[in-house]
Amino acid sequence: MSVPAVAQDRDEGTVDDNVIIVTAQRQAQSAQDVPIAVSAFSQAALEAQQIENSSDLQLTLPNITFTKTNFTSSSFTIRGIGDLCVGVSCDQATAIHLNDQPLFSTRLFETEFFDLERVEVLRGPQGTLFGRNATAGVVNVVTAKPKLGQFQASGDAEYGNYNAVKVKGMVNIPIGDTLAFRGSGIYVKRDGYTTNLNGGPKLDDRELYSLRGALRFEPTPDTTIDLYASYFREDDNRMRIQKQYCQRDPTGILGCLNNSREAESFNANSTFTAALSSREFLAIRGIPTAFALGSL
Structure with a gap:
C-alpha cells in the first residue's frame, strides 16, 4: 500500500535563512512573493560574490550595465534604458535610492559598499511606487540597522x-x-x-x-x-572606466583631434571631436572653415 506523504508544517516564529526580505513594494516581503523582476543581495551574498561597488553589480545581474561617463557622472542602465546625457539638467532613467530615499546626482562610481543589509535591483518601470526617473528600474541600497540589546x-x-x-x-x-x-x-x-x-x-x-x-x-x-x-x-586621480586616448588640440579649444580618416586610427572610446577633423568640427557648427586648425 502506498501512503501519501504529508508535508511538515513550519513552526510559527521560525525564520528561513534562505529567505531574503525586500521592500520592493514599499513593505517588507519575501523576494519570492514579490511580482516584480527583482534581484536582491544580502550582506553575505555581497561578500560571497565579491560585489564591492555599483560597478560589480553588472557582473552578476542580467540586463544590467554600469558606465562611467564624463564630468564625474555615471549611467546605470537596465534593459538598455539609462542616462547617457552629459549635463546638470539631465534626468536619470534609473532611480537610485538609499534606504528607500531617492538620491540625485549620486556618485555611484566613487563609493564602496560597506555595512549593508542588502542591495535590491528592480527591473522595469517603477514609477507608481518610486516616482519619476524610474523608467528603467530602481537600485535600492539598504544599510544595516542598529540592533537593540546586542553588542x-x-x-x-x-x-x-x-x-x-x-x-x-x-x-x-x-x-x-x-x-x-x-x-x-x-x-x-x-x-x-x-x-x-x-x-x-x-x-x-x-x-x-x-x-x-x-x-x-x-x-x-x-x-x-x-x-x-x-x-x-x-582625494585622488582616479580615472574613468572607459579611458580615452587622443591627440590634444594645441590651442586647448577642441580637445581631441584626429589626424587620419582611416578607420583603424579611431578609438572606440574617443570623444565626438576625435572622429572629425577640426575643419569638419567647425563646419557643422556654422563657423567659417578659415578658423580651422588643419586641412581635410
Whole structure:
C-alpha cells in the first residue's frame, strides 16, 4: 500500500535563512512573493560574490550595465534604458535610492559598499511606487540597522600590491532597552599604476574614506525612529572606466583631434571631436572653415 506523504508544517516564529526580505513594494516581503523582476543581495551574498561597488553589480545581474561617463557622472542602465546625457539638467532613467530615499546626482562610481543589509535591483518601470526617473528600474541600497540589546563589532583589513590598503569596520552599541547606536566606516588607499608620459606621479591612484552613524529608537513595539548621518571624502586621480586616448588640440579649444580618416586610427572610446577633423568640427557648427586648425 502506498501512503501519501504529508508535508511538515513550519513552526510559527521560525525564520528561513534562505529567505531574503525586500521592500520592493514599499513593505517588507519575501523576494519570492514579490511580482516584480527583482534581484536582491544580502550582506553575505555581497561578500560571497565579491560585489564591492555599483560597478560589480553588472557582473552578476542580467540586463544590467554600469558606465562611467564624463564630468564625474555615471549611467546605470537596465534593459538598455539609462542616462547617457552629459549635463546638470539631465534626468536619470534609473532611480537610485538609499534606504528607500531617492538620491540625485549620486556618485555611484566613487563609493564602496560597506555595512549593508542588502542591495535590491528592480527591473522595469517603477514609477507608481518610486516616482519619476524610474523608467528603467530602481537600485535600492539598504544599510544595516542598529540592533537593540546586542553588542556587535567586526572589522576587515586588506593589503595588496601598489600599496593598496582597505580597512572597514562596524560597531553596534546598545543604549538601554529602547535605544542603540551603530557606527561603521571604510578607508581605501592605493598608489597609481598608470604611467604619466608627461612626467610627474603615476595616475589612477585612490584615497577615500566614508563614515556612517545610525541611531535607532523604539519607544513602543509599533514605533521605530531611525536617524542616519554619513560623510564621504575622496582625494585622488582616479580615472574613468572607459579611458580615452587622443591627440590634444594645441590651442586647448577642441580637445581631441584626429589626424587620419582611416578607420583603424579611431578609438572606440574617443570623444565626438576625435572622429572629425577640426575643419569638419567647425563646419557643422556654422563657423567659417578659415578658423580651422588643419586641412581635410
